[in-house]
Amino acid sequence: MVKLIRHPKPPPPVGLRDFYRRRDTVLIVREVGGLGDILMHRMMFEDFKRVFPGCKIVWAVPPDYLHAADDHPFVDQVINCRTVNIHDYLISYNTTTACGRYEAQVAPFADKHRSDIWANHCGVVLTKHNMHIRIDPEAKRWAADKIGQLKGNHKGPTVAFSPISAQVGKNLTKPQMMMVAKYLHQRGCFVFGLHSSPLYDLKPFPTIWNIGHKQWMAVIDSADYVVSVDTATFHCAGGLKKPLTGIFTYIDGKVYGKYYNFVLVQKHRDDGNWDCGPCFIWPQCPKCKDVLKPCLTELTPDILANGLERMFQKWPVTLS
Numbered sequence: 001m002v003k004l005i006r007h008p009k010p011p012p013p014v015g016l017r018d019f020y021r022r023r024d025t026v027l028i029v030r031e032v033g034g035l036g037d038i039l040m041h042r043m044m045f046e047d048f049k050r051v052f053p054g055c056k057i058v059w060a061v062p063p064d065y066l067h068a069a070d071d072h073p074f075v076d077q078v079i080n081c082r083t084v085n086i087h088d089y090l091i092s093y094n095t096t097t098a099c100g101r102y103e104a105q106v107a108p109f110a111d112k113h114r115s116d117i118w119a120n121h122c123g124v125v126l127t128k129h130n131m132h133i134r135i136d137p138e139a140k141r142w143a144a145d146k147i148g149q150l151k152g153n154h155k156g157p158t159v160a161f162s163p164i165s166a167q168v169g170k171n172l173t174k175p176q177m178m179m180v181a182k183y184l185h186q187r188g189c190f191v192f193g194l195h196s197s198p199l200y201d202l203k204p205f206p207t208i209w210n211i212g213h214k215q216w217m218a219v220i221d222s223a224d225y226v227v228s229v230d231t232a233t234f235h236c237a238g239g240l241k242k243p244l245t246g247i248f249t250y251i252d253g254k255v256y257g258k259y260y261n262f263v264l265v266q267k268h269r270d271d272g273n274w275d276c277g278p279c280f281i282w283p284q285c286p287k288c289k290d291v292l293k294p295c296l297t298e299l300t301p302d303i304l305a306n307g308l309e310r311m312f313q314k315w316p317v318t319l320s
Contacts, residue, residue, distance in 0.1 A: 025056040027092035028122070031081050034166055035213070035232035038065045039239060041095070042131040043115035043259070044124070045074040051124055060084040068213040071134045093122040107280035113258040129259040131239030135221045136214045143218035147192070150206045156188040157224035157317055162233035163202070163247075164195050168291060169282040170230045170249055172299075174201040179301050180227060181205045183308055188317065194219060194233055224318075225311065230256060238262060243315035245307050249295040250282040263314060265307035267295050 026048070030041060038061060048057055060081035061069050070078040086092045098121040099114050112120075119126045147158055161184070163177035172180070181202060184191045193199040193207035194216070208219055217236055220226060226237035227245045230253065237244045238260030246253050248266040257264060267274045276287060277295055285293045 023090060024052075024054055025058060025089060025091070026052070027058045027060060027084070027086060027089040029060045029081055029084065029086065029092060029094040029096070031062065031094065031096040033062055033065055035065060035068060036230075036235040037099075037114065038068050039131060039133075039232060039235045040114045041118060042069070042072055042133070042239070043113075043129045044119045044122075044126060045072055046128045046130055046132065047119065047124055047126045048122075049074045050128070058089070065213070068217075071136075073132050073134075095121055103280055108252075108277055110252055110255050110280055113255060115259075133217060133236065133239050135218050139212075139214040139218035140222065142215055143222040146208060147219065147222055150192055150208070151190045154190040156190050158222070159184050159189045159191045159225045159227060160194045160208075160220055160223035160233065160237075161191055161202075161205075162194045162226075162228040162231055164199065165229050165231035167282075169293060169296065170251070171296075172229060172247065173292065173296070176299065176301075176304065177202055180304055180308065183305055184227070187308075187312065189225070225315070227308065227311075234262075243311060245311045247299070247304070247307070248278065249299075250278050250285070250293065251280060252278040263307055263311045265299065265304060267298055267303075 030038065045057055048055070056076045057074065058077045058079060059069060059075050060079050063080045063082060066078060066080065069075070095118040099117045102112065102117050103110050115129060116126055151158065161181060163172040163180065165171055181191045191205050193202045193205060195207060195209050198209055199207040211219070220233060220236050220242065221240050223242065225243045226233065227247070228234040228237060229247045230249070230251050234244070234246045234257070238257060241261065244260065244262035246257050246262050246264055248264065253264045253266045254268070254270070266278065267276070269275065269277060279285070282293060287294045
């Protein structure tokens, strides 16, 4: 369990000299991950600078995510949320629970992208929604070498495939992930898994795993296509504007992917033949008490293959 920051002591009085020194600095605190939420936070700060052009933005994030945040061109300083003292700042906003509260209130008909919820919490309406991800040149070379070593003499386009999320309700089953990988392989693509740990269920397809955030971003940027469940890979690829297929279950992909150009694969109420969601309340699924819910298990091979084919139609295959 993540321990949230508590500051029981009242803030000390601010003298006039300190007020003028600190009056233009804004602290944004995010006390937890995951990585996808950190990436979506990146969509806020260009508009913050647009609305308040003279302000200094300090962004406090968990220490594990510093390298996913520290290169933003519209953020002046990235710091550790575990050690920050909010009383050092006259203006601070904590975004940690804003989305959970809002989405619980409006579920199942969530309408706002998470970046908009956080920005509205801070009093800003977003217009840009750019992540401004910078690919480190050294990481880019590392990613190209790594993919090249795995790919060998394969001449087809590369597909980064992320079938696993931190939340089990979003994960593809072993048959589903193998079906996706084999379909891509049959289409002439070189497929590799991308995750924080080995994807044993994806063998014989290789996996790139347990790499730093900068290398991970570079791997996604180096792929020709990205296929991902609702996890950080999906959001990074969307922010990088990669050819992308997103596979969703109980979270509405039309909302979470609102500002990405991508192909959505999901059993969705908007299709007219699915009255179940997306519901946003997977742990209390009304359909069953099993771990695997209908929004996942009813993603049939035909539905998955159709989504992949729509990706190739949208972005035709070219040889690497």
